[in-house]
Amino acid sequence: xxNSSRTVSRITAPVRSAAQRFAYLMLVxxxxxxxxxxxxxxxxxxxxRAQITDAVAPILSALSxxxxxxxxAINEARQIxxxxxxxxxxxxxxxxxxxxxxxxxxxxxxxxxxxxxxxxTSHPNASFVTARVVADSGGAFAHSVILDAGERAxxxxxxxxxxxxxxxxxxxxxxxxxxxxxxxxxxxSRIPVVVxxxxxxxxxxxxxxxxxxxxxxxxxxxxxxxxxxxTSGHGGAFPEGxxxxxxxxxxxGIIEVQPYVNRDRLEYVRILDYGLKGIIQSxxxxxxx
Amino acid sequence: MKPSxxxxxxxxxxxxxxxLLTLALVILTLxxxxxxxxxRIMPLLSLVAIYHWGVYRSDLLPAYAVFLIGLVQxxxxxxxxxVYTVIYVVAYSVVAAQHRFFxxxxxxxxxxGFAVISGAASAAAWTLISxxxxxxxxxxxxxxxxxxxxxxxxxxxxxxxxxxxxxxRQI
Numbered sequence: 001x002x003n004s005s006r007t008v009s010r011i012t013a014p015v016r017s018a019a020q021r022f023a024y025l026m027l028v029x030x031x032x033x034x035x036x037x038x039x040x041x042x043x044x045x046x047x048x049r050a051q052i053t054d055a056v057a058p059i060l061s062a063l064s065x066x067x068x069x070x071x072x073a074i075n076e077a078r079q080i081x082x083x084x085x086x087x088x089x090x091x092x093x094x095x096x097x098x099x100x101x102x103x104x105x106x107x108x109x110x111x112x113x114x115x116x117x118x119x120x121t122s123h124p125n126a127s128f129v130t131a132r133v134v135a136d137s138g139g140a141f142a143h144s145v146i147l148d149a150g151e152r153a154x155x156x157x158x159x160x161x162x163x164x165x166x167x168x169x170x171x172x173x174x175x176x177x178x179x180x181x182x183x184x185x186x187x188x189s190r191i192p193v194v195v196x197x198x199x200x201x202x203x204x205x206x207x208x209x210x211x212x213x214x215x216x217x218x219x220x221x222x223x224x225x226x227x228x229x230x231t232s233g234h235g236g237a238f239p240e241g242x243x244x245x246x247x248x249x250x251x252x253g254i255i256e257v258q259p260y261v262n263r264d265r266l267e268y269v270r271i272l273d274y275g276l277k278g279i280i281q282s283x284x285x286x287x288x289x
Numbered sequence: 290m291k292p293s294x295x296x297x298x299x300x301x302x303x304x305x306x307x308x309l310l311t312l313a314l315v316i317l318t319l320x321x322x323x324x325x326x327x328x329r330i331m332p333l334l335s336l337v338a339i340y341h342w343g344v345y346r347s348d349l350l351p352a353y354a355v356f357l358i359g360l361v362q363x364x365x366x367x368x369x370x371x372v373y374t375v376i377y378v379v380a381y382s383v384v385a386a387q388h389r390f391f392x393x394x395x396x397x398x399x400x401x402g403f404a405v406i407s408g409a410a411s412a413a414a415w416t417l418i419s420x421x422x423x424x425x426x427x428x429x430x431x432x433x434x435x436x437x438x439x440x441x442x443x444x445x446x447x448x449x450x451x452x453x454x455x456x457x458r459q460i
Contacts, residue, residue: 034371053365071323136320187424207427
């Protein structure tokens with residue numbers, strides 16, 4: 001009896017091990033298949049990704065709330081501790097800004113008059129959706145965050161997202177109640193920008209580091225450290241004039257930009273809808289939106 | 290005697306815990322903690338969990354569950370779909386094949402095993418993503434991520450070992 005069971009196990013053990021290996025192989029091939037399909041049919045994989053994100057978004061939203069609260073409490077405590085210094089700093093800043101305000105008022109009137117003379121058509125005003133950042137994902141390989149507002153709230157793919165400081169990224173995927181924001185530092189991010197003072201055009205390309213680079217500059221264009229960089233609005237994807245960052249280094253043709261927005265402090269973002277139908281939306285998915 | 294339906298449900302829910310705990314770690318790594326620089330070097334905690342269950346209780350975390358976890362990790366972290374799915378399944382199959390080697394070994398040997406597996410996984414992820422992008426991705430953050438993952442291993446393994454002793458002993 002014992003012998004026969006040993007014989008059976010002697011036969012079944014290799015079969016079982018072979019079956020297990022076959023199962024592993026199938027799963028690995030399945031993963032490779034997903035990788036390949038993701039390259040060939042980007043839209044399908046985006047939908048799968050959006051659906052998984054949608055399913056997890058409520059959990060992420062619930063979990064990130066207490067973290068935000070603790071963070072808020074720490075910040076409050078820090079501010080109370082530093083209230084005197086902060087007050088001094090703000091007074092100095094107010095004095096400086098009052099001078100700017102006077103200059104801005106004068107320029108505003110002048111600008112309005114000149115626009116009137118030239119019959120200038122101004123851009124339509126943007127409507128916006130405010131969304132909370134519920135997940136900061138990506139690790140070492142991708143710079144993106146997940147927002148708790150999706151198609152239902154009116155978020156559309158390709159729209160620009162800003163904070164009070166400036167541009168943070170663009171919406172790269174939308175689910176029904178969540179969306180993914182590709183940050184300007186991500187390797188896949190390409191944004192048409194312009195140097196504010198010299199009007200030198202370039203593309204701001206993410207490098208997966210904290211400082212994206214300016215590429216495709218016209219030959220002989222001079223860019224100096226400290227120049228402000230804003231969106232150019234070329235390609236029709238983004239509105240023009242959104243602040244992006246300042247040039248932090250310009251050595252050997254490599255121009256790095258320090259973004260105005262600090263990723264680590266992102267809590268709420270505004271997603272702007274200028275009604276632009278730029279290059280990003282001109283894909284085959286237009287009909288589905 | 291046939292076990293009651295409650296008993297069976299209880300057993301089933303205990304059996305699901307390795308999968309659910311691993312999934313919870315995927316989600317935990319995504320929460321914005323607002324710590325400067327943290328998001329870039331957030332370790333792959335789910336790989337720690339997959340390695341741990343592969344070594345100690347591979348019967349409770351089958352390969353298809355690892356596949357699903359990889360898929361969720363891909364979808365949520367924003368990397369090209371399939372990268373972590375492939376890497377996790379391969380890492381798991383290597384660990385499960387070395388199951389006999391690890392049984393009865395000291396904690397440090399198992400930790401060293403994790404250093405090797407997660408090092409290979411990080412290198413594979415870096416290579417795959419560089420291939421997909423068609424350019425070399427900055428390797429600095431990956432190294433930090435790897436080191437941080439090694440540091441997190443004892444903490445997670447400790448919690449999971451306690452869990453095994455308390456909840457999964459009978460299963």
